[in-house]
Amino acid sequence: MAEDTVVNKWSFSRQIDRTDWKQHLDSHRLLICDFKQFLEPFHLPLFADRFMGMLRFHCFEQAGPRSSVEELQISFQAPHNFRVKIAFNNSKEQFSEEYSFTIADILAYPISSEPFLRTQRLEIGLLLPSDEPEIIDFIKDPEVWKMRGERYSPLVNIHTVYQSNNHELPWYRYYFVVRMYQSKEPIGFIGFYQISQPSFITPLISQNPYESVMLSYGLSKHYWGKGLMSESLSACLPWFIASQNVRELVAFAEINNQGSRRILQKLGLQECGLLENSMISADLKDLYKFTSYKS
Template sequence: MNNQFPIIETERLILREVTKADAEDMLLYLSEPEVVKHMGLEPFQSIEDAYDEITWYESIVKNGTGIRWGITLKEDNRVIGSCGFLNRVSKHYRSEVGFELSKEYWGKGVAREALEAVVKYGFQQLELERIEALIEPANLPSQRLVEKRGFQREGLLRHYEYTCGKFDDLYMYSLLKEDLQD
């Protein structure tokens, strides 16, 4: 990837690089317990937590292990969520996709629109062959979202992560580039 952060435009959204100027907006939704409960994070308490998240976004781009876009509505430059790739393994043409959205925008098709655009970018621009989604069994809305998008549940990864003082089981979902031709 070149030094220019890619901007993705959809019908209603602009997916763009997140900067320190977006920290207040991020703190707003990442401090919501319902937003972060399936992310393996404690609700954000301070602007420093948001700065740390932005620093992580910058580091995965720099290290080539991912890219995370801030989700904004075209009529409002405010960041209302994020979507992107993490744990990218270029050698194997695969990456994990992740997303979260401000509770205010749940059920409005925003996450679907962002996910579709990011998946398309992954297959076309990053030349991925496989995109994975790891989702907690209790996170039914995210499971429904990826299933509607064509992801297939491959199995349960038992005690796969240790977050917030507990072991988490995660469903492994995948979408292959060839799945889109169907």
């Protein structure tokens, strides 16, 4: 019995439930929360974020940019080894891989929790796995959910460090977290992703400047009407467009979401007309305003 207790204490196993979008988000939230709790006894800086970032990068390498982690099993073998079995899904097939990492391997994985940008009220940094539970909590609010022109899915973010000066690997998607400057509370996110998917042999966005990039963002309902999303996007968009040499930025806004449409207009995006069919989900009935930006 004592031996079983020790094994359970140092083992972790969770699976993503895709029964519906609520179950998907809830199971993803539970995976992240339990993963953090599993690693808490190590008391190491950003340990869960580094570990998950490493796993997601392996997921990208093995299954491609649209891949996701479906199941995760980890056991710790003292004094410093983790054995990992991870199931991937890339919409075409599901397969699993096994890895062995040391604590030193995980700690060497590059990551930063420091903000890249600061405004009068906000700071913007990479959205880390440990931020996701709070993001999921507010995105599930029905009023937030119905105002989204694009469905939020748990992170497909591969790079855990924004590599503005490192173009050795192609990027597909970046998510950034928006925090209140004083409290450091995550209140929203900003996402950029390439409309066409890269592989390790395709040109980078910075080498192929006419590739379109999609803009996505969300804000907690508690902070609506305060100009915070406009403030964060006004700082983040020019910085990201310049650093990645983006020539075309595309965004969608739900036709009844007047606030989001005003934000996009204020940022200089042009309204290009209505889309009669949402390409995102059959249960989203409303029309969407298409906007684009060209430098």
